[in-house]
Amino acid sequence: MPRRLWRYQDARWIRQLLPAYDNDMSLAKRQLTWLKEKTQNPKILDHHVRDRAFRHKPLQYILGTQPFGELDIVTRPPTLIPRWETEEWVHRLIDILLPHLLLLKKNNKKTAPFRILDLCTGSGCIGLSLATQLPSCHIVAIDISKEAILLAQENYKINHAQVLQQNSMIEFKQLDIFAQNAMETMMLRDQSPFDLIVSNPPYVTMDEYQSLDPDVKEWEDPRALVANEQGMAIHQRIIELANNGLLLRSSQQEEEDRKIPRLVMEFGGTHQVKPLKQMIMKDKILFKDVQVWKDLADKDRVVIAM
Numbered sequence: 001m002p003r004r005l006w007r008y009q010d011a012r013w014i015r016q017l018l019p020a021y022d023n024d025m026s027l028a029k030r031q032l033t034w035l036k037e038k039t040q041n042p043k044i045l046d047h048h049v050r051d052r053a054f055r056h057k058p059l060q061y062i063l064g065t066q067p068f069g070e071l072d073i074v075t076r077p078p079t080l081i082p083r084w085e086t087e088e089w090v091h092r093l094i095d096i097l098l099p100h101l102l103l104l105k106k107n108n109k110k111t112a113p114f115r116i117l118d119l120c121t122g123s124g125c126i127g128l129s130l131a132t133q134l135p136s137c138h139i140v141a142i143d144i145s146k147e148a149i150l151l152a153q154e155n156y157k158i159n160h161a162q163v164l165q166q167n168s169m170i171e172f173k174q175l176d177i178f179a180q181n182a183m184e185t186m187m188l189r190d191q192s193p194f195d196l197i198v199s200n201p202p203y204v205t206m207d208e209y210q211s212l213d214p215d216v217k218e219w220e221d222p223r224a225l226v227a228n229e230q231g232m233a234i235h236q237r238i239i240e241l242a243n244n245g246l247l248l249r250s251s252q253q254e255e256e257d258r259k260i261p262r263l264v265m266e267f268g269g270t271h272q273v274k275p276l277k278q279m280i281m282k283d284k285i286l287f288k289d290v291q292v293w294k295d296l297a298d299k300d301r302v303v304i305a306m
């Protein structure tokens with residue numbers, strides 16, 4: 001296409017993109033630059049701009065990937081696009097676990113793999129980050145959605161070599177955590193409890209869901225977002241399963257293990273802090289302490305039980 005025509009097209013595309021970015025010219029221009037990095041074909045580009053501008057298609061679904069720490073996670077509707085808030089706490093968690101696992105390895109204190117359960121895995125971003133950065137871990141990752149499990153497996157294939165390099169492994173399984181046989185299915189072959197449970201479960205109420213942006217509502221699976229019980233039904237189920245034997249009992253643990261997180265769950269905001277802490281500390285046998293981590297926007301975001 002001649003340069004003059006490109007300039008004309010660019011101006012038209014930017015005009016079309018503007019409403020999707022609150023009429024912020026620099027943001028609209030930046031989006032166009034990213035779209036152009038994906039394709040230089042004007043017909044395809046025009047299609048992408050229309051998808052973004054008129055069909056509210058999230059940019060990450062158009063580009064097909066989203067960076068998540070060291071990983072480039074493949075994104076596809078309707079599986080939830082990994083969020084920066086999750087990326088942040090996962091890397092904070094890795095920073096805590098890594099020296100601990102290296103020390104255990106050095107002191108020969110733990111010969112069996114460190115077992116992690118990633119509940120509500122979606123694209124696999126959390127489980128795969130842990131599997132590619134932590135040594136000798138055995139991770140089981142669960143999701144109710146078939147599309148999510150297929151996507152997570154695709155993401156695993158891309159990062160397979162890094163997982164092997166860590167001498168770790170990860171398995172994905174489609175399962176409803178409310179299913180009757182959930183616990184046995186999650187423990188898989190070993191039938192032994194986990195050292196750590198991590199999860200970014202759905203946590204918005206149906207009312208909150210109604211007011212979300214069309215980018216989210218029209219493209220992402222509602223099952224990834226909405227939960228009953230004021231957005232805490234899945235958290236409640238995870239705590240119940242942990243208490244019923246899915247997590248190692250503290251008496252079976254080495255003293256050092258007690259200092260590291262054993263249950264890590266993302267949640268929606270300050271209004272959920274008190275009920276979540278109460279649910280976790282109801283049975284004081286399993287957990288000795290509970291903390292809340294804030295995200296970079298200074299919002300209560302993750303509950304950590306030790």
Ligand SMILES: C[S@@+](CC[C@H](N)C(=O)[O-])C[C@H]1O[C@@H](n2cnc3c(N)ncnc32)[C@H](O)[C@@H]1O
Pocket residue numbers: 080081082083086119120121122123124125126142143144145148175176177178200201202203221223224225234
């Ligand atoms: C907020 S998304 C998190 C996805 C991913 N872990 C992330 O952080 O981007 C929640 C996920 O929970 C899954 N989910 C919802 N209800 C579930 C259930 N009952 N059992 C298992 N997974 C469930 C959804 O399919 C969705 O993929």
